[in-house]
Amino acid sequence: MARVQHAKEANKKIQPKDQKGNTQSKGKQELAKTAAKREPSKNEIMFFRLGMSIIALALITVAIIFTVEYFMNKEEEPGVFDDYISITAADLQYLTGYDDNSGVYGDFTYFAGQESYEELFELINTNTEIYIFFYSSSNLNDEVVNAIKEADLEGKAFFIVDLDTEAANLTGANYDHLNLDLERTNLLVTFDVELQEFTIELRVVDIVRELGRI
Structure with missing residues (x-):
């Protein structure tokens, strides 16, 4: 009998430990639930938004820098004919048009004394032949371009x-004597100032040949 009572007393002593373990386990579960449900504070939300704003601003800045550099580099690329004097339809009229007052083709006095035409004015007064090459900047012919680059001009x-920019302005009667075929993308007109004669080359092969003779 003494042994049975001793065993019962031992069991009674063990039971409180089990209850304590269960209590701790329940406490941890409730703490975990509480931690999982915790929402971010206002400061945390503010810092998160601030961080996202900084990242977005940095990306926008980088995009702007690359865009500006792209267009700057594009503008700096030299054009095919940047080394040559480009003229407009209005310039061409004074250069080759018939002057009723003098009775000759070409009113060179229009270009005199104008700083923007200084080089052109010098060239037309020191040469007896004037060459005007008509081209389409959107449809360049490599053979003609190479011939111009190789010519001694x-x-x-x-x-x-x-x-591309002047064709619409070259359809008037002031240009009829040039016999321009505006359906073509390459034309070469030679104006012999002394003989008052105009010749025009329409085919690429003829243009290349004439460029080689200049």
């Missing part, structure tokens, strides 16, 4: 007209 009265 230093000191020659060689001028260019972009048909």
